[in-house]
Amino acid sequence: MKILVAVKRVVDPNVRVRVRPDGQGVELTNVKMAMNPFDEIAVEEALRLKEAGKAEEVVLVSIGPAQANETLRNGLAMGADRGIHVQTDARVEPLAVAKLLKAIAVEEAADLMFLGKQAIDDDANQTGQMLAALLGWAQGTFASRVELGEGRVSVTREVDGGLQTVSLKLPAVITTDLRLNEPRYASLPNIMKAKKKPIDVRTVESLGVDISPRHTVLSVTEPPARKAGTLVASVDELLDRLRNEAGVL
Amino acid sequence: MATLLIAEHDNTNLNELTARALTAARAMQSPVTLLVAGSNCQAVAEQAAGLGGIERVLVADAPHLAQQAAEPMGALIAELAQDFQAVLAVASSTGKSVLPRAAALLDVMQVSEVTKIVSPDTFVRPIYAGNAIETIQSSDPIKVITIRSSAFEPAGQGDASAPIVAVPTPKTRHCRPLNARNWRRRTGPIWDRRASSFPGGGHSARRKHSTSSSNPSPPNSVPLSAHPAPPSTSGYAGNELQVGQTGKVVAPDLYIACGISGAIQHLAGMKDSRYIVAINKDADAPIFHVADYGLVGDLFEILPELESKL
Ligand SMILES: Cc1cc2nc3c(=O)[nH]c(=O)nc-3n(C[C@H](O)[C@H](O)[C@H](O)COP(=O)(O)OP(=O)(O)OC[C@H]3O[C@@H](n4cnc5c(N)ncnc54)[C@H](O)[C@@H]3O)c2cc1C
Numbered sequence: 213m214k215i216l217v218a219v220k221r222v223v224d225p226n227v228r229v230r231v232r233p234d235g236q237g238v239e240l241t242n243v244k245m246a247m248n249p250f251d252e253i254a255v256e257e258a259l260r261l262k263e264a265g266k267a268e269e270v271v272l273v274s275i276g277p278a279q280a281n282e283t284l285r286n287g288l289a290m291g292a293d294r295g296i297h298v299q300t301d302a303r304v305e306p307l308a309v310a311k312l313l314k315a316i317a318v319e320e321a322a323d324l325m326f327l328g329k330q331a332i333d334d335d336a337n338q339t340g341q342m343l344a345a346l347l348g349w350a351q352g353t354f355a356s357r358v359e360l361g362e363g364r365v366s367v368t369r370e371v372d373g374g375l376q377t378v379s380l381k382l383p384a385v386i387t388t389d390l391r392l393n394e395p396r397y398a399s400l401p402n403i404m405k406a407k408k409k410p411i412d413v414r415t416v417e418s419l420g421v422d423i424s425p426r427h428t429v430l431s432v433t434e435p436p437a438r439k440a441g442t443l444v445a446s447v448d449e450l451l452d453r454l455r456n457e458a459g460v461l
Numbered sequence: 462m463a464t465l466l467i468a469e470h471d472n473t474n475l476n477e478l479t480a481r482a483l484t485a486a487r488a489m490q491s492p493v494t495l496l497v498a499g500s501n502c503q504a505v506a507e508q509a510a511g512l513g514g515i516e517r518v519l520v521a522d523a524p525h526l527a528q529q530a531a532e533p534m535g536a537l538i539a540e541l542a543q544d545f546q547a548v549l550a551v552a553s554s555t556g557k558s559v560l561p562r563a564a565a566l567l568d569v570m571q572v573s574e575v576t577k578i579v580s581p582d583t584f585v586r587p588i589y590a591g592n593a594i595e596t597i598q599s600s601d602p603i604k605v606i607t608i609r610s611s612a613f614e615p616a617g618q619g620d621a622s623a624p625i626v627a628v629p630t631p632k633t634r635h636c637r638p639l640n641a642r643n644w645r646r647r648t649g650p651i652w653d654r655r656a657s658s659f660p661g662g663g664h665s666a667r668r669k670h671s672t673s674s675s676n677p678s679p680p681n682s683v684p685l686s687a688h689p690a691p692p693s694t695s696g697y698a699g700n701e702l703q704v705g706q707t708g709k710v711v712a713p714d715l716y717i718a719c720g721i722s723g724a725i726q727h728l729a730g731m732k733d734s735r736y737i738v739a740i741n742k743d744a745d746a747p748i749f750h751v752a753d754y755g756l757v758g759d760l761f762e763i764l765p766e767l768e769s770k771l
């Protein structure tokens with residue numbers, strides 16, 4: 213069993229992003245970047261399957277600029293075996309990401325793919341589903357529990373009404389939710405070891421995928437700010453204001 | 462060319478979120494066709510036919526669509542979509558699973574979580590947990606869009622019923638039907654985005670009571686509790702009760718944040734509420750920057766008092 217995990221370099225979740233003065237995007241220069249938190253969960257789940265003797269190899273894939281190499285190194289330091297870096301400075305939309313990941317899944321003859329359910333920058337929540345469609349594989353989105361069986365994988369999904377368990381025929385695509393696991397921290401020896409693990413750098417052309425964007429960003433603006441409110445002194449004052457000022461009670 | 466709207470339902474009842482997405486669909490400036498796909502879902506089609514401004518209702522009724530699984534639904538929608546200029550669905554867990562699949566089969570880049578339709582090819586959507594608002598134009602021949610329902614008012618009922626038309630339901634070839642599917646509904650308050658008000662309880666709210674037991678329930682409200690991520694991750698509430706960037710997005714008339722610090726990931730899910738009340742023992746908690754009314758103090762003293770005075 214070979215598992216592929218897609219890892220994306222995004223703005224660190226603790227950074228408060230600012231819209232650029234030119235209104236064409238958010239400020240990304242000198243901003244702390246990190247692996248998308250959902251992708252850390254994806255790497256962790258793949259590693260647990262390997263450690264349980266259910267998978268032989270965990271391969272990470274990242275699509276992005278030269279610095280995506282750091283994201284791959286972070287995942288290798290967690291314990292993954294090797295990385296594939298599709299290097300590009302272009303804007304790569306989820307559909308194009310899915311096409312690139314498909315090309316790699318086919319080349320690598322992957323049995324299972326883990327992705328994050330959403331990337332915390334674009335919040336698109338679509339790459340995994342698109343990848344599954346393009347491969348013609350089954351999908352298990354928003355996973356909070358994964359159990360690998362013979363030729364099948366059972367996935368418990370977090371859906372609007374509660375939890376839903378599906379049994380998918382392999383190969384399959386799984387996207388991870390927050391409650392699937394708690395990702396490990398990389399230990400110092402593993403960080404050192406990760407420096408020697410192989411990362412294969414690829415071009416978009418070598419995968420034969422057209423990544424021209426379908427969306428044009430017309431503008432990026434600040435959200436409307438809420439005006440600062442008032443502190444009230446007591447429950448009585450709160451109820452009075454809610455009844456008589458806001459009129460919501 | 463018409464717009465195809467995917468109905469949100471459970472095979473018995475049409476979900477009210479469909480009416481909200483219909484408001485968005487009408488903004489696409491073309492006739493709206495509604496698709497009800499499921500199993501034994503005729504009753505839903507009849508309810509849907511009564512909505513105002515719908516040209517017709519398509520019904521895809523087959524056992525393999527009972528769970529609205531992404532694999533057969535994606536294939537069905539991709540096939541039907543050839544005749545439409547746009548396909549819309551609510552950004553629910555079903556919509557989010559199904560629509561990107563259909564989009565990829567159509568070779569279209571989906572527009573996710575749209576909060577405003579500027580024109581039939583230009584859309585507004587939040588990015589970075591709502592810290593930036595993006596306006597994008599799509600060059601795809603068919604637009605595939607998920608709708609953030611809290612941003613749209615529900616469409617009303619129509620004068621006449623729209624015709625109901627059955628459509629074929631092809632089985633997907635390359636995807637095996639899923640088996641061993643089962644549902645576990647959680648006990649406790651069921652999520653309802655329509656609630657006019659509800660309290661959100663954070664990390665701290667689990668100490669003595671569960672938030673739901675200390676819920677103040679103002680008139681005209683559905684008693685609910687909404688938890689940020691930590692209580693959920695530690696087993697206190699599931700994702701269906703989580704509000705935020707990666708949970709639900711709600712915009713009730715009144716949102717009461719009890720012991721919630723105000724992390725950006727949480728604010729992303731509730732900052733469009735009409736009135737926000739924050740109760741927190743830390744006067745410097747960031748939640749006070751977005752709250753209309755703030756009360757500094759211990760929630761385990763304040764909530765019982767609030768409840769007794771309502
Ligand atoms: C240098 C650069 C600049 C960009 N600038 C912009 C911009 O200004 N505006 C804009 O709208 N878009 C921009 N993009 C494109 C944006 O990053 C894509 O939309 C994104 O790759 C996919 O969207 P998402 O991450 O929200 O998808 P989601 O569907 O939310 O992602 C889900 C999962 O897919 C996987 N995944 C997604 N992307 C990658 C990746 N690149 N590598 C590996 N795995 C991945 C991860 O597992 C992730 O958890 C830029 C991309 C790059 C590389």
Ligand SMILES: Cc1cc2nc3c(=O)[nH]c(=O)nc-3n(C[C@H](O)[C@H](O)[C@H](O)COP(=O)(O)OP(=O)(O)OC[C@H]3O[C@@H](n4cnc5c(N)ncnc54)[C@H](O)[C@@H]3O)c2cc1C
Pocket residue numbers: 225249250332390662663664665688689690691703704705706707708709719720721722723724725726727730740741742743746758759760761
């Ligand atoms: C990828 C990712 C996605 C996430 N998605 C979400 C999401 O969708 N939704 C979400 O909510 N979070 C999400 N989070 C988590 C988020 O970053 C915060 O950690 C979380 O919202 C904080 O929850 P909290 O306010 O309950 O806890 P804390 O930040 O620990 O704050 C507790 C607050 O309660 C107050 N308090 C404690 N005891 C009392 C008392 N007795 N009386 C009054 N006040 C008291 C404290 O002063 C403090 O302000 C996500 C995180 C990541 C990394």
